[in-house]
Amino acid sequence: MTGGASGIGESIAHLLSAEGGRVLIADSNEINGQRVANEIRSAGGNAEFHYTDVSNGESVTQMVSSCIGETGTVTVLVNAAGRQVPTELIAELEEDEWSKVMDVNAKGVFLCTKAVLPHMVEAGDGRIINLGSASVLEGATFSAPYSVSKAAVEMLTKVTSSQYRRKGIRANCVLPGLIDTPGSQQVEGILGTFDEFVSTIPAGRAGLPADVAQLVLFLASDESYFISGSSFVIDGGRNSR
Numbered sequence: 001m002t003g004g005a006s007g008i009g010e011s012i013a014h015l016l017s018a019e020g021g022r023v024l025i026a027d028s029n030e031i032n033g034q035r036v037a038n039e040i041r042s043a044g045g046n047a048e049f050h051y052t053d054v055s056n057g058e059s060v061t062q063m064v065s066s067c068i069g070e071t072g073t074v075t076v077l078v079n080a081a082g083r084q085v086p087t088e089l090i091a092e093l094e095e096d097e098w099s100k101v102m103d104v105n106a107k108g109v110f111l112c113t114k115a116v117l118p119h120m121v122e123a124g125d126g127r128i129i130n131l132g133s134a135s136v137l138e139g140a141t142f143s144a145p146y147s148v149s150k151a152a153v154e155m156l157t158k159v160t161s162s163q164y165r166r167k168g169i170r171a172n173c174v175l176p177g178l179i180d181t182p183g184s185q186q187v188e189g190i191l192g193t194f195d196e197f198v199s200t201i202p203a204g205r206a207g208l209p210a211d212v213a214q215l216v217l218f219l220a221s222d223e224s225y226f227i228s229g230s231s232f233v234i235d236g237g238r239n240s241r
Contacts, residue, residue: 001025002054002112003081005032007181008131011209012078012216017045019217024067026052026112027081054081054108064115073123076220077116079109079153080131084183087143098145105149106156113160117169124168129219130157131212134177134235142187150175154231161229170228172219177235179207203236 001016003009004025010032017023017040025047027033033049040047050066053059067074083104087093109130120126133150141147153173160171178184178197184206188194198206215234218224233239 001078001080002052002108003027003079003131005029005036007080007183008176008179008209008212009078009080010036011213012080013047014040014043014045015210015213015217016076016078016220017047018043021046021076021220022071023047024063024070025049026054026063028053052081054079054112055103057111060108060111060115064112064119068119074116074119075123075125076127076129077112078129078131078216078220079112081108082131082146082183084146084187085143086187087145090144093144101143101145102149102152105146106152109153109156113156113171117160117164120169121164121167126164126169127220127224128157128160128169128171129216130154130171130173132157132173132175132231134175134233134239136175137233137239157231158229165228170219170224172224172227172229173231174212174215174219175231175233175235176212177201177207177233177238179209179212181209201236201238202240205236207234207236 001013001023004013005027013023013025025033025037030051037047037049050063052063083101087097130153132153135141135147136151157171157173
């Protein structure tokens with residue numbers, strides 16, 4: 001469970017644990033990551049934290065090795081880690097910021113997927129759920145590298161399914177719209193556009209991390225066996241207007 005120290009990832013970690021999963025929280029935020037793991041254990045669940053920089057191949061390899069050591073296998077990978085910050089328009093965008101976003105949001109998903117696939121193939125079973133963004137459906141965006149990286153995640157999901165579904169691996173992508181998380185508050189909140197965005201959502205409110213967690217739980221379960229290579233928009237109906 002990458003990005004499990006806050007926001008959507010934190011909610012997913014709690015729900016998967018409540019449903020009987022053994023959860024390894026992989027995040028670069030050690031304080032929050034340990035907090036979430038402790039909260040899950042206090043609630044009777046099974047969770048550990050492992051400091052992970054998803055943009056670093058060695059760090060990802062160590063994380064997966066730790067997971068295998070703790071549980072003996074890895075059945076589900078949820079790629080929720082992401083860099084979500086507003087950036088300048090393309091002409092003013094610094095190359096360094098482009099690289100930082102792409103390294104976490106796109107390269108990180110690739111590295112984590114690459115690291116778990118051999119173990120899943122050996123077991124003949126695996127579920128990979130990648131967190132993209134409904135921003136891939138629009139040209140307007142608070143950050144070009146964010147939206148481009150999430151488009152890459154959606155395509156990587158399709159390619160993963162194409163190459164590995166016959167080996168027992170399912171890969172799907174979740175595309176959340178506005179979800180009330182610390183990340184979105186740092187973007188839409190700082191920009192003063194949070195309430196304006198909510199007014200465009202037919203459901204009448206921003207999404208909650210728990211809304212996304214329920215969808216991820218379904219995609220991680222046996223009930224979604226016949227679903228792979230698909231993307232699921234969860235945005236309160238905004239993109240169906």
